[in-house]
Amino acid sequence: MGDKKPVLGIVSFSCDQGCQFAVLFINNIFEVLKKFDVQYFHLLKEKNREAKFDLIFVEGAVTTKKEIEKLKRIRKQSKFLVALGACAAHGGVPAMRNFIENKDLKKYVYNQHLLKDSVSAAPVEKYVKVDYYLYGCPVIQEEFVGFLDAFLKKKLPEQFKGPVCLECPRRGKPECFLRQKIVCLGALTRGGCSAICPKSNFPCMLCRGPLPGANFTSEIKLFESWGVSEEEILEKISVFKNIEVDDGNKNKH
Amino acid sequence: MVTKINIDHITKIEGHAKLHIKIDKGVVKKVSLDIFEGSRYFEGILKDKHFEDVNHVASRICGICSPVHGITSVKATEKAFGIVPSEQTQILRELLNIGGTIQSHVVHLYFLTLPDYTGHSNAVEMAQTHPDHIRCALKLKQFGNDIVQLIGGRTIHPYTLAPGGFTRIPSEDEFKKLLKTAKSCLDDAKKSAELFCGLPYPEFERKTKHFALKGKCYFCYNDIVKCTGSNECIPVPNYEAHFKEFFKQGSTAEFAKKDEKAYMVGAWSRILNNMDLLSKESKELVRCILPRKFSPFMNNPAQAVEVFEGISQVIDILESTSFHNEKPIEVKPRAGTGIAASEAPRGIVFHKYRYNKSGVTDFINITTPTTQNLPNLEEDIKHFLPSILNKPKEKMQLEIEKLIRAYDPCISCATHFLKIIFD
Numbered sequence: 001m002g003d004k005k006p007v008l009g010i011v012s013f014s015c016d017q018g019c020q021f022a023v024l025f026i027n028n029i030f031e032v033l034k035k036f037d038v039q040y041f042h043l044l045k046e047k048n049r050e051a052k053f054d055l056i057f058v059e060g061a062v063t064t065k066k067e068i069e070k071l072k073r074i075r076k077q078s079k080f081l082v083a084l085g086a087c088a089a090h091g092g093v094p095a096m097r098n099f100i101e102n103k104d105l106k107k108y109v110y111n112q113h114l115l116k117d118s119v120s121a122a123p124v125e126k127y128v129k130v131d132y133y134l135y136g137c138p139v140i141q142e143e144f145v146g147f148l149d150a151f152l153k154k155k156l157p158e159q160f161k162g163p164v165c166l167e168c169p170r171r172g173k174p175e176c177f178l179r180q181k182i183v184c185l186g187a188l189t190r191g192g193c194s195a196i197c198p199k200s201n202f203p204c205m206l207c208r209g210p211l212p213g214a215n216f217t218s219e220i221k222l223f224e225s226w227g228v229s230e231e232e233i234l235e236k237i238s239v240f241k242n243i244e245v246d247d248g249n250k251n252k253h
Numbered sequence: 254m255v256t257k258i259n260i261d262h263i264t265k266i267e268g269h270a271k272l273h274i275k276i277d278k279g280v281v282k283k284v285s286l287d288i289f290e291g292s293r294y295f296e297g298i299l300k301d302k303h304f305e306d307v308n309h310v311a312s313r314i315c316g317i318c319s320p321v322h323g324i325t326s327v328k329a330t331e332k333a334f335g336i337v338p339s340e341q342t343q344i345l346r347e348l349l350n351i352g353g354t355i356q357s358h359v360v361h362l363y364f365l366t367l368p369d370y371t372g373h374s375n376a377v378e379m380a381q382t383h384p385d386h387i388r389c390a391l392k393l394k395q396f397g398n399d400i401v402q403l404i405g406g407r408t409i410h411p412y413t414l415a416p417g418g419f420t421r422i423p424s425e426d427e428f429k430k431l432l433k434t435a436k437s438c439l440d441d442a443k444k445s446a447e448l449f450c451g452l453p454y455p456e457f458e459r460k461t462k463h464f465a466l467k468g469k470c471y472f473c474y475n476d477i478v479k480c481t482g483s484n485e486c487i488p489v490p491n492y493e494a495h496f497k498e499f500f501k502q503g504s505t506a507e508f509a510k511k512d513e514k515a516y517m518v519g520a521w522s523r524i525l526n527n528m529d530l531l532s533k534e535s536k537e538l539v540r541c542i543l544p545r546k547f548s549p550f551m552n553n554p555a556q557a558v559e560v561f562e563g564i565s566q567v568i569d570i571l572e573s574t575s576f577h578n579e580k581p582i583e584v585k586p587r588a589g590t591g592i593a594a595s596e597a598p599r600g601i602v603f604h605k606y607r608y609n610k611s612g613v614t615d616f617i618n619i620t621t622p623t624t625q626n627l628p629n630l631e632e633d634i635k636h637f638l639p640s641i642l643n644k645p646k647e648k649m650q651l652e653i654e655k656l657i658r659a660y661d662p663c664i665s666c667a668t669h670f671l672k673i674i675f676d
Contacts, residue, residue: 018316018409024360025408027395030380030387038377044364046374093313096298138316138409200406200413201420205309232303232613239310 006054006152008033009040010084011074013060013067014094014121017043018138019085020059026141035152053078055151057134061087061094061121068119068127075128082147086137086240088124090209093137095121096238132156135190135208137240143192160192163211164204168195177203181226183236188214206240270662272634272653279642284635286627296617304330304416304586304612311604312410314619315663317360320353320401321597322604323414329604330416333591334612336582342418344574345404347473349411350595351563352400354472356408357598358520358556359397361661362449363390366553369655370452386448389441393560396438400567403427418581425576432571435564442561446538449557454550454659455652459636461515461547461629463522466596471523471530472566474596479526480516489594492603498620509620515628518600519661520555535562549633550659556598586612597622599661623663630660 010020020043026032038044039051056078062068075081086092098120124130134143150157164186170176177184177198184203186195190211197204210216216237223233256276275283295314302310308326312319324346331338338346364376367386373379380387398408403423405411413420423431463481466474466489476489487495498509510516524531524539525546531539535558542554588610594603600622607616633656641652 016313016316016319018313018319021316021360022409024364025356025394025398027391027398030377030391033377044375044377046368093298093310096310137313138407141408196406197412202406202412202415205306205412231301235301235303235613236306239306 005035005037007051008036008038008055008057009048009051009053009074009078010042010057010059011040011070012042013058013071013088013124014063015060015085015087015092017059019087022085022138022141023144026145032145032148035148050074050077053080055080055082057082057084058088058124059084061091061123062127063094063119063121064117065119066117071124071127080131080151081124081128082132082134083124083130084134084144085139086135086207086209089130089133089135090241091121091123092207092240095123097121133159136193137207140193160190162191163187163214164189164191164193164195164198164208166191167193168198170198178222183223183228183233185219185237188216188219188237206237210241272657274634274638276638276642279639281635281638284631284638286631286634296619299606299617299619300614302614304334304584304608304614307606307614308414308416309410309412311619312414314621316409317357317663318353318597318599318602319410320349320405321595321602323405323411324350325593325595325597325602325604326606327414327416328593328595329591329606330584330608331591332593333589333606333608334416334584334587335589336417336584338418338582339579341422341574341576341579342581343473344570345419345422345576346414348400348567348570349404349414351472351567352397352404354598355397355560355563356394356401357397357661358560359390359394361598361658362445362553362556362560363387363394365661366655366658367449367452369651369658389445392441393438393445396434396564399431399434403431415581417584418579420581422576422578428571428576432568435567435571438564439561439568442564443534443538446535446554446557446561450538450542450554452553454545454548454553455637455641455655457550457633457637457640457656458545458547459549459633461517461632462511463517463525464511464601464625465518465523465526466594466601468527468530470566471527471532471535471562472596474594476594478594478601481522481525489603490592492592492594492620493605493618496603496620496625498624509625510628515632516625517549517629518622518625519552520559520598521549521552522600523596524555524558531558531562532565534565549630549656552659552661556661584612586610590616599623599663600625621663623660626660626662630657630662 012020024043040048042048056074058081062071083089087094134147146157165171168186182203185206186198186204188210189204189206190208193208220233224230271287273285299310307330308323311326312323314322368375368379371379371383401411402408406413464478467477467479468474478487496509496511538558542551545551586608588608590607592605594601602622603620605618606614609615637656641649
């Protein structure tokens with residue numbers, strides 16, 4: 001990249017922009033961004049342009065035809081594309097609508113005629129190649145900063161291998177939610193978050209998405225054996241897992 | 254001569270907005286603010302959810318005010334099940350909401366609004382010439398983050414909130430540390446309030462009604478909605494009969510009016526309705542903006558005063574409360590409806606849930622502050638335009654943006670990203 005700063009952008013599709021805020025909330029955010037030529041960051045900048053990006057972060061799930069076009073256009077002119085957060089990486093909360101699509105969704109749609117631009121909510125990888133994934137809802141600030149550092153050094157951080165349980169202080173102890181017959185999705189979820197939720201007595205919700213190879217069937221059977229209904233289990237899983245699109249084994253990292 | 258102005262993309266946070274203006278021979282003929290939000294279907298997504306999961310999904314409505322959506326959600330669930338949370342839980346929620354409000358206000362004030370008045374196009378540029386503003390902003394923002402992180406578990410989408418209480422209570426040492434930080438922020442917050450009270454806001458006033466929840470103390474509220482200039486008090490459970498939501502052709506968002514009339518909610522409305530509850534110092538700070546009661550631009554200094562008031566309250570609470578370890582109240586679901594309201598950074602937010610007997614939602618209605626503010630903002634733009642028609646188009650655009658940003662309409666609407674098409 002020579003003396004020139006890498007051109008960076010954060011572009012946002014359907015989501016609550018929590019990841020962009022997580023980035024904005026990083027305490028020394030201006031120091032961090034100084035090393036880049038930021039060309040696209042709506043929350044921060046007045047003038048944003050679709051430049052030739054060295055590094056583009058894509059936040060949000062893709063839910064409209066217009067978004068598909070924009071995503072493809074941006075991919076074409078970007079060297080390195082990162083799916084930022086749960087919605088972009090595996091559909092996240094917006095993809096829950098696919099699960100309810102067959103129910104009475106239309107009642108909840110604000111203006112019916114606008115539906116014609118709408119497509120099933122999907123992660124970014126459904127439409128373009130993704131070079132790297134940053135998981136979580138929202139993305140973890142330290143992980144984001146660590147990634148930027150590594151990107152500048154041209155050495156990408158390795159993805160955490162294994163489930164949330166690997167970092168969970170309850171693992172193998174009577175405090176383990178599963179031992180208490182409380183539905184916890186940690187064993188199915190990609191780890192790397194330091195198990196922050198179980199540490200605060202809250203069972204994992206799968207916000208970092210399904211671990212490649214995770215055995216959903218056997219886990220669902222386990223929950224059912226405790227008397228939890230299949231519907232309730234699927235509702236829990238559907239919060240962050242795109243039941244329609246994602247088979248849990250797509251991410252190669 | 255007919256001039257059309259299309260502000261084509263006031264973008265986002267959860268709202269893509271555009272503005273169409275039509276001016277004929279110097280007379281404003283049409284102002285239409287339309288939201289073409291992506292397809293998020295939140296009220297649909299929240300249906301058929303188990304009560305334990307509802308607040309975590311509801312929090313994802315908004316990345317910038319996730320704490321208050323989570324808080325309002327658990328409150329509505331508790332109401333449906335007839336649970337009264339402990340006093341400590343209520344205090345912790347109040348602290349969490351103050352933290353979320355500080356995060357949101359500081360980002361809005363310093364990153365999105367202030368560059369308009371210092372003549373910069375963004376905060377990164379402003380940082381070069383006004384490092385002191387940025388230092389102050391980062392310090393106050395960090396304090397907001399600290400509160401939400403400590404009580405909610407992380408700075409966005411707090412996961413310790415549950416119907417019945419909190420899954421984790423911070424330790425005494427953690428609270429002590431927070432108190433120390435709070436004290437170290439007070440001076441900066443005061444300077445910040447003085448700075449925003451003194452900015453050269455555009456001259457514009459229009460009479461409107463301001464609604465806010467009636468406070469027990471500033472930042473802790475009763476279930477009653479109050480209105481400036483009248484004795485009208487609306488109990489929160491009756492809100493739907495008064496605040497009517499409607500759809501506009503071409504918009505994916507809802508808009509709300511009261512008795513067919515636009516009204517305002519937010520920091521300025523809170524201060525106007527609950528002035529007597531402010532601390533002595535905050536009252537002193539708002540004194541200089543009070544004469545401009547009907548200027549929507551006063552929402553900016555009002556937010557800055559709330560940051561100061563918030564930090565003062567955190568200090569008061571932490572100095573007078575000893576927290577103990579407490580588990581959430583056990584929740585026994587039952588069929589029923591719960592309605593709750595909170596003061597979000599941008600104004601009153603209502604959550605209404607209907608549960609079946611197994612504790613699964615079958616009806617949801619959520620009314621956000623921006624929904625309520627949009628009709629009033631539209632009216633304001635209509636009345637504001639004549640005073641700026643003689644300005645060059647770029648200047649006109651900036652003035653309109655300043656007005657839109659004063660409302661802080663779900664932040665990214667307020668970002669510097671207006672694309673105006675003049676034809």
